[in-house]
Amino acid sequence: MTGExxxxxxxxxxxxxxxxxxxxxxxxxxxxxxxxxxxxLEAAQHAEVDxxxxxxxxxxVRWTEVRGFFDEVITELRFPGQPR
Amino acid sequence: MxxxxxxxxxxxxxxxESTTVPEQAPSTPRLVSPFERxxxxxxxxxxxxxxxxxxxxxxxxxAVNLIGSGFKTATGGSAETLFAFASNPFVALMVGILVTAAxxxxxxxxxxxxxxxxxxxxxEIAIPMLLGANIGTTLTNTLVSLGMVRDRVSFRRxxxxxxxxDFFNLIAVAxxxxxxxxxxxxxxxxxxxxxxxxxxxGGLFATVFxxxxxxxxxxxxxxxxxxxxxxELVPGAWHGIVMIVIGVALILAVIxxxxxxxxxxxxxxxxxxxxxxxGRGPLSGVASGAAMTVMVxxxxxxxxLMIPxxxxxxxxxRQIYPFTVGANIGTTVTALIAAFAFGGAEAEVALQAAYVHxxxxxxAALVIFGxxxxxxxxxxxxxxxxxxASVNKLWAAAWVLGVFVLVPALLIVATVVW
Numbered sequence: 001m002t003g004e005x006x007x008x009x010x011x012x013x014x015x016x017x018x019x020x021x022x023x024x025x026x027x028x029x030x031x032x033x034x035x036x037x038x039x040x041l042e043a044a045q046h047a048e049v050d051x052x053x054x055x056x057x058x059x060x061v062r063w064t065e066v067r068g069f070f071d072e073v074i075t076e077l078r079f080p081g082q083p084r
Numbered sequence: 085m086x087x088x089x090x091x092x093x094x095x096x097x098x099x100x101e102s103t104t105v106p107e108q109a110p111s112t113p114r115l116v117s118p119f120e121r122x123x124x125x126x127x128x129x130x131x132x133x134x135x136x137x138x139x140x141x142x143x144x145x146x147a148v149n150l151i152g153s154g155f156k157t158a159t160g161g162s163a164e165t166l167f168a169f170a171s172n173p174f175v176a177l178m179v180g181i182l183v184t185a186a187x188x189x190x191x192x193x194x195x196x197x198x199x200x201x202x203x204x205x206x207x208e209i210a211i212p213m214l215l216g217a218n219i220g221t222t223l224t225n226t227l228v229s230l231g232m233v234r235d236r237v238s239f240r241r242x243x244x245x246x247x248x249x250d251f252f253n254l255i256a257v258a259x260x261x262x263x264x265x266x267x268x269x270x271x272x273x274x275x276x277x278x279x280x281x282x283x284x285x286g287g288l289f290a291t292v293f294x295x296x297x298x299x300x301x302x303x304x305x306x307x308x309x310x311x312x313x314x315x316e317l318v319p320g321a322w323h324g325i326v327m328i329v330i331g332v333a334l335i336l337a338v339i340x341x342x343x344x345x346x347x348x349x350x351x352x353x354x355x356x357x358x359x360x361x362x363g364r365g366p367l368s369g370v371a372s373g374a375a376m377t378v379m380v381x382x383x384x385x386x387x388x389l390m391i392p393x394x395x396x397x398x399x400x401x402r403q404i405y406p407f408t409v410g411a412n413i414g415t416t417v418t419a420l421i422a423a424f425a426f427g428g429a430e431a432e433v434a435l436q437a438a439y440v441h442x443x444x445x446x447x448a449a450l451v452i453f454g455x456x457x458x459x460x461x462x463x464x465x466x467x468x469x470x471x472x473a474s475v476n477k478l479w480a481a482a483w484v485l486g487v488f489v490l491v492p493a494l495l496i497v498a499t500v501v502w
Contacts, residue, residue, distance in 0.1 A: 048398040059388035065231035
């Protein structure tokens with residue numbers, strides 16, 4: 001006998017009540033976890049934005065790094081498969 | 085209930101994907117205004133910075149005016165002849181890409197184009213060049229992302245964040261260049277808006293806008309004329325070419341100078357805008373990207389600063405994407421400012437060129453970002469390219485050299501030769 005086909009006023013068995021509480025609690029916990037995860041992520045994002053001055057100061061192409069990248073590519077082409 | 089709590093606390097806690105600080109994390113802690121190097125501090129520095137911005141805008145407008153005058157002098161009223169090589173819209177597009185990639189500033193390309201249009205360059209040639217500027221400007225953040233190559237995960241995220249901008253702008257051109265060639269979509273709508281805002285029968289708005297433009301162009305004309313007279317010794321068409329070269333050099337220098345000043349002045353406000361956008365939807369991302377780009381007058385700067393934010397894992401590609409779309413719209417303000425270099429009939433065509441850039445980016449945002457099916461394309465393409473490039477760097481090298489150098493150069497050469 002499930003909760004749906006029970007006559008009105010009849011109290012469900014304890015086991016069923018506990019299962020219902022468990023389901024609700026688990027749903028709530030899942031929601032709290034999602035919120036906590038979102039909060040942590042946003043906190044990390046705010047922390048990154050707090051460093052905006054640094055990022056803005058470096059928002060330019062650094063040609064030594066670009067050259068280093070192409071040097072690596074050329075090395076990979078010359079000696080394929082070698083660990084670097 | 086106790087049972088429930090016990091089970092919950094015993095369960096493994098879901099920890100968000102850890103964020104890794106890239107090797108290339110910035111080490112310089114603050115922005116330095118050029119005036120700070122002169123020893124200015126506090127209120128004096130702030131005042132000098134703002135006066136510098138005003139002077140910079142004045143010089144920018146003067147330089148654009150100089151380019152317009154120089155182009156007229158050089159072509160003697162037959163601008164089509166000088167730009168005959170770019171009458172093929174694909175070549176004009178590639179010119180826009182190459183020039184912007186070389187200068188790393190779409191603002192420079194669009195401002196120069198506005199000046200050229202006022203000087204007689206047909207708008208049909210200017211439109212593909214302005215579209216090309218949008219593609220060329222994406223090179224900067226792609227090059228910035230190459231600096232993260234030593235950490236594979238950071239590089240994958242950073243390269244995807246950079247190329248989502250590339251793909252968005254490539255798709256935008258793939259949609260709107262054919263529409264332009266077939267129906268003159270941008271030419272017609274920009275002409276209509278320019279007529280309403282600067283034309284002779286545009287009503288009160290056009291009167292106010294036109295009056296403001298006349299005042300500004302009257303203020304910048306003396307310096308432009310002084311340079312023109314100062315270079316009169318150069319004979320014939322070369323006189324005009326010298327004026328254009330001076331104008332372009334001035335724009336490059338001024339945009340660089342303005343960028344450094346505005347970064348120092350606006351970093352606080354920019355951070356406030358970004359903080360406000362966190363946790364909100366993609367429209368906030370678009371708005372914050374546009375606002376921030378208007379503040380620093382450079383889409384390259386705003387999109388490049390997102391690279392370390394994406395590389396560290398703090399911001400997802402899906403969060404970076406709307407920001408870059410907003411940056412596209414924000415950067416169009418420079419061309420609108422440049423259009424104030426001219427008065428009368430020249431003002432209307434200059435403004436039309438500036439509106440082409442604005443409308444193209446607004447249309448692209450509405451169509452590509454507005455339609456869910458197309459919206460996902462840049463994300464998927466960038467995710468894929470970031471993945472393969474992080475495994476094999478040759479993909480990244482081929483992308484950078486192919487899209488921004490080889491294909492544009494080969495198309496131009498092929499058109500000139502045949």
